[in-house]
Amino acid sequence: VSGGDERPVTVLDWIVFAAFLVWVVQDxxxxxxxxxxxxxxxxxxxxxxxxxxxxxxxxxxxxxxxVIGTTGQGHETGLEFVQFYFGLPFALVLVCAxxxxxxxxxxxxxxYEYLERRFGPETRAAASLVFLLGRCFAFGVVLYAPSVMLxxxxxxxxxxxxxxxxxxxxxxxxxxxxxxxxYTDVKQxxxxxxxxxxxxxxxxxxxxxxxxxxxxxxxxxxxGKLEAVETVPDSLDFVPALRVEDGDPPPPRxxxxxxxxxxxxxxxxxxxxxxxxxxxxxxxxxxxxxxxANESRKAxxxxxxxxxxxxxxxxxxxxxxxxFHVYDDARLINGTAQQEIAVRAAAADPxxxxxxxxxxxxxxxxxxxxxxxxRAFTELGDDAAKDExxxxxxxFRERAAAERAIRxxxxxxMEEAELxxxxxxxTNRIFPQFILDNLPPVLLGLVIAAIFAAAMSxxxxxxxxxxxxxxxxxxxxxxxxxxxxxxxxxxxxLLSLLWGTFATLxxxxxxxxxSVIELVNEIGSYFYGTLLGxxxxxxxxxxxxxWASFIGxxxxxxTVLVVDRTLRIEYLWYNVIGTVAxxxxxxLLSIVMPRDRS
Amino acid sequence: VAVxxxxxxxxxxDDVMSIGVYLAVxxxxxxxxxxxxxxxxxxxxxxxx
Numbered sequence: 068v069s070g071g072d073e074r075p076v077t078v079l080d081w082i083v084f085a086a087f088l089v090w091v092v093q094d095x096x097x098x099x100x101x102x103x104x105x106x107x108x109x110x111x112x113x114x115x116x117x118x119x120x121x122x123x124x125x126x127x128x129x130x131x132x133x134v135i136g137t138t139g140q141g142h143e144t145g146l147e148f149v150q151f152y153f154g155l156p157f158a159l160v161l162v163c164a165x166x167x168x169x170x171x172x173x174x175x176x177x178x179y180e181y182l183e184r185r186f187g188p189e190t191r192a193a194a195s196l197v198f199l200l201g202r203c204f205a206f207g208v209v210l211y212a213p214s215v216m217l218x219x220x221x222x223x224x225x226x227x228x229x230x231x232x233x234x235x236x237x238x239x240x241x242x243x244x245x246x247x248x249x250y251t252d253v254k255q256x257x258x259x260x261x262x263x264x265x266x267x268x269x270x271x272x273x274x275x276x277x278x279x280x281x282x283x284x285x286x287x288x289x290x291g292k293l294e295a296v297e298t299v300p301d302s303l304d305f306v307p308a309l310r311v312e313d314g315d316p317p318p319p320r321x322x323x324x325x326x327x328x329x330x331x332x333x334x335x336x337x338x339x340x341x342x343x344x345x346x347x348x349x350x351x352x353x354x355x356x357x358x359x360a361n362e363s364r365k366a367x368x369x370x371x372x373x374x375x376x377x378x379x380x381x382x383x384x385x386x387x388x389x390x391f392h393v394y395d396d397a398r399l400i401n402g403t404a405q406q407e408i409a410v411r412a413a414a415a416d417p418x419x420x421x422x423x424x425x426x427x428x429x430x431x432x433x434x435x436x437x438x439x440x441x442r443a444f445t446e447l448g449d450d451a452a453k454d455e456x457x458x459x460x461x462x463f464r465e466r467a468a469a470e471r472a473i474r475x476x477x478x479x480x481m482e483e484a485e486l487x488x489x490x491x492x493x494t495n496r497i498f499p500q501f502i503l504d505n506l507p508p509v510l511l512g513l514v515i516a517a518i519f520a521a522a523m524s525x526x527x528x529x530x531x532x533x534x535x536x537x538x539x540x541x542x543x544x545x546x547x548x549x550x551x552x553x554x555x556x557x558x559x560x561l562l563s564l565l566w567g568t569f570a571t572l573x574x575x576x577x578x579x580x581x582s583v584i585e586l587v588n589e590i591g592s593y594f595y596g597t598l599l600g601x602x603x604x605x606x607x608x609x610x611x612x613x614w615a616s617f618i619g620x621x622x623x624x625x626t627v628l629v630v631d632r633t634l635r636i637e638y639l640w641y642n643v644i645g646t647v648a649x650x651x652x653x654x655l656l657s658i659v660m661p662r663d664r665s
Numbered sequence: 666v667a668v669x670x671x672x673x674x675x676x677x678x679d680d681v682m683s684i685g686v687y688l689a690v691x692x693x694x695x696x697x698x699x700x701x702x703x704x705x706x707x708x709x710x711x712x713x714x
Contacts, residue, residue: 149701156694160687288708295701329698360680371690375697460710 075503076221076511083512084519088235091254091523095239095247104552105543108244108559109176109535115246115356119253121369124353125377126252126524128343128370129259131213132495134521137378138266139494141385142392145292149379150327151639154336159344159371163364165606166345171360177539178351185605187613188544193620194601195540198348199533201594203566206529207573213522214574216499219404220515229574232519236526237567241560245356245535248527255520262517263381265510266502270387273505277394282445286393289460290467292386295379297328307634323636335639338646342595344370346602349532388501393441396504397434397470399427399477402496408486409477419484426480430473437466530570534563592638593631596645597623603646604653611653612662619653 102108140148175181179198183191214228221228239247274283287293300322308318325331344350344367354363392398400406413420440463447459474493481487493500502514538559543550550558600623604611611619626648627641636644 146701146704153694153698156690160690163682164687284704284708289710293708294705296698296705298702361682364682368686368690372693375694379697379701457710464710 075508076515077508079508080512080515083509084516087258087513087516088231088519091251091520092235092239094254095251095527096242098239098243098247098250101246102244102556105176105538105555105559106174107246108556109352109355109531109539110174111244111246111249111356113174113356113358115249117357117362117365118369119249120353120357120363121366122256123249123252123524123528124344124350124366124370125373126256126259126521127349127353127528128374128525129256129377129521130209130525131216131518131522132209134259134263134381134518135213135216135495135498137381138385138388138498138501139496141292141382142389142497143385143492143494145287145290145386146295146379146382147297147327149295149375149382150297150329150332151336152340152375152378153329153332154334154338155340155374156371157333158337158340159367161341162345163367166602167354167360167363167367169606170351170354171363176355177536178346178348179536179540182601182605182616183544186611186616189613189617190601190620191540191544193617194346194598195348195536197594197598197620197624198346199536201591202347202349202529202533203570203573205591206526206533206566206570207577209522209525209529210570210574211577212495213518216402216495217515217518217522219402219496220499220503222403226575229571232522232526233567233571233574236523236530237564237571240527240530240567241563244559245352245531248531249353249356251527252524255524258513258520259517259524262514262520263384265506265514266498267380267384267387269505269510270384270391270501273395274387274391278390278441278445283387283390285456285460286441286444286463287386287390289464290389291464292389297325300328300330301325307636310633310635318635321635323634323640326637326639331637331639335637335643338599338642339592339595339639342599342642342646346595346598347532348536349528352528352532352535385498388497391501393437393467397437398500399430399474401493401500403500405481405487405491405493405496409481412481412484412486416484419480419486422480423477426473426477430470430477433466433470433473437463437470440466526570530563530567533566534559537562537566592641593624593627593645596627596642596647597649599642600646600649600653603650608650608654608657610661611657612660615653615656615660615662618656619649622652623649 101112106112137148169181170178172181173184177195179191179195182194210229210233214225214232217228217232218225239251243251278286284293302320302322302325304319304321305323306321307323308321311318353366357363357366400409409423413423440459444456444459444463447456451459478487478491478493482489482491499518502511506514538555542558542562543555547554547558597620601616601620604616604619623645627645630636630644631641
C-alpha cells in the first residue's frame with residue numbers, strides 16, 4: 068500500500084513564505100499612525116482611495132476556503148458553482164444606487180447605527196447582535212479550515228498554523244485598524260492573484276503537450292465539467308417537500324432542492340449578496356472609508372465586474388487540474404494526512420488492507436482505461452465524423468465516471484472502518500496536493516503564501532468589523548456614551564485583541580469537528596435574509612416604525628428557523644425567505660402600530 | 666439619488682453616479698453569463714460541433 072510522498076517544501080519556499088508574512092505584518096503595524104481616534108481606526112479617516120477599498124472588498128470575500136475549496140469543487144463538479152455568484156453584479160448595482168447614499172447621510176461607523184436613526188435602539192441592537200453572532204462563528208472557521216490544509220502542506224501541527232494566522236492577523240489589526248486591514252488586503256489580493264496565475268500557467272503548460280485547447284474543452288465537456296449554466300432545474304415541482312428523518316427514503320426532488328442553477332444563483336444569490344454587501348459590517352465598513360460616495364461606488368463596482376469572471380477562472384483551474392490528472396499523476400487519495408490514515412490502518416488491520424489493496428488495483432486500472440479513452444479521442448483528429456467523435460467522448464465519460472466511483476469507494480471503506488467521519492472526501496485537498504506535486508521551489512512558497520494571504524485577508528476584516536460593531540453599537544452606545552476619543556480607541560484596541568484571541572482559541576477547539584463548517588453556513592443563512600429585510604423596511608416602507616421593525620426582525624429569524632427544521636429547501640433560498648418574512652410581518656404590523664413621527 | 670453627504674463634495678449632485686454606468690455593469694454581467702451558457706451548450710456531449 069503506497070503512502071504519501073516526501074514533503075517537497077524546501078528552504079527557499081520557507082524563505083518566500085516568511086518574507087511575505089514579515090512584509091504584511093510590518094506594513095500593517097506601520098499603518099497604526101493613521102489611527103488616532105475611532106474615525107481613523109474604523110473608517111481610515113475617510114481617506115482610502117476607491118481602488119484600495121475595492122481590492123479589499125474582493126480580498127475579504129476571497130477567503131482561503133475560496134482558493135482551496137473552489138479549485139477542489141472545479142475538479143469534482145466543474146463550473147457549476149459559478150452560478151452561485153450570478154446575482155452578485157446586480158446586487159452590487161442596487162447597493163451602489165440605494166444603500167451607499169443611505170450610509171453616507173451621516174458620518175456613521177457601523178451599518179446598524181443607521182437603523183437606530185430610522186427605527187430605534189432595539190432594532191439597531193438586535194441587528195448588530197445578529198451580525199456579531201454570525202460573524203464570530205464564521206471567523207473561527209475562517210481560521211480553522213485553511214489551517215488544516217496549510218498544516219498538512221507544511222508538515223506542522225494544525226495548532227501551529229491556527230496560531231500563526233490568528234496571532235499575526237490580530238497583531239496588525241490591533242495596531243493598524245481598518246487602514247492596516249485594507250492595505251494588507253491589497254497586498255494579499257496581489258499575492259492571491261499571482262499564485263493563481265502561476266498555477267494556471269503550470270497546468271496549461273503541462274496540458275498543452277497532450278491536447279490542444281478545443282480537444283481539452285471537449286474532454287472536459289464530455290466529463291460534465293463545463294456545465295456552467297443550468298437553465299432548466301432538476302425539477303419543476305414548486306411544492307417544497309417535508310424533511311424526513313435520517314434513514315427514511317428521501318422524498319421526490321423539488322425545485323427548491325436543486326442547489327445551484329441559473330434561478331437559484333440569480334434570485335437566491337441576489338438576496339444573499341445584497342445582504343452581504345449591504346448589511347454585513349465587514350463589507351459596509353469599506354463603503355464608509357472613502358472620501359466620497361462615488362469612490363465607494365467605484366470600489367464596489369470593481370467587484371461587480373471582476374468577481375464572476377474570477378470565480379469562473381478559479382473553477383476552470385480546478386477543472387484543468389482534473390484534466391491534468393487524466394494524463395499524469397492521478398491519486399486515489401489527495402492529502403498526506405488522509406493517505407497516512409489509510410496506510411496506518413492497512414498496516415494494522417488485514418481486512419481493511421485487503422479491501423484497500425483491491426480498490427488501489429482497480430483504481431490504477433480505471434486510470435489507465437480513462438487515459439486510453441482520452442488518447443483514443445485525441446487521435447481521431449478533427450476530420451472524424453461527428454458520430455464517431457461523440458461515441459469516443461461517450462466512452463471517455465464512462466471511464467471518467469468509473470474512476471470517480473472508485474475514488475468515492477475508498478472513502479466509503481475508510482468511513483466504514485471508522486477512520487474518517489461520515490461524508491468525508493478529499494475535495495479540499497486536491498489543490499494543495501497538486502501544488503505540492505507540481506510546483507517548483509519559490510513558486511510553491513508563493514502559492515502557500517497566497518493561501519495564507521487569503522486566510523488573513525478574510526480574518527482581518529472579520530476582526531475589525533466585529534470590534535467596530537461591538538464598540539460603536541454597544542460600548543459607546545450603552546456602556547460609555549461620554550468616553551473621550553482616547554478612551555474609545557484604547558477600548559477598541561483591547562477589544563480587537565480579545566476578539567482575535569477568542570477566535571483563535573475557538574478555531575483550536577473546532578479541530579476534528581468537520582460538521583461545524585456546515586453549521587456556520589446554516590447559521591449565516593438564518594441571519595442574512597433577516598438583516599436585508601430590516602434594511603428593506605427602512606428604505607421602502609416609510610410607515611414602518613420602531614416596534615413593527617423590531618418584531619419583523621424577530622419574525623424573520625423565527626420563519627427561517629421553522630423552514631429549516633421542516634422543509635427541504637436549499638440554503639440560498641433562506642435569504643429570500645428571511646427577507647420576505649421581515650417585510651411582510653413588519654409591513655402588516657405598521658398598519659396597527661404605525662411610525663411615530665413625533 | 667442625490668443626498669447630502671457631509672463627508673463628500675459640497676454639491677451632492679456632483680456625487681451621483683450616472684445610470685449609464687450601472688446599465689453597463691449589468692450588461693457586462695448578462696453578456697458574461699451568456700458566454701458561459703454558450704460554453705455549456707457548445708461542449709456538452711452531443712452539442713454543436
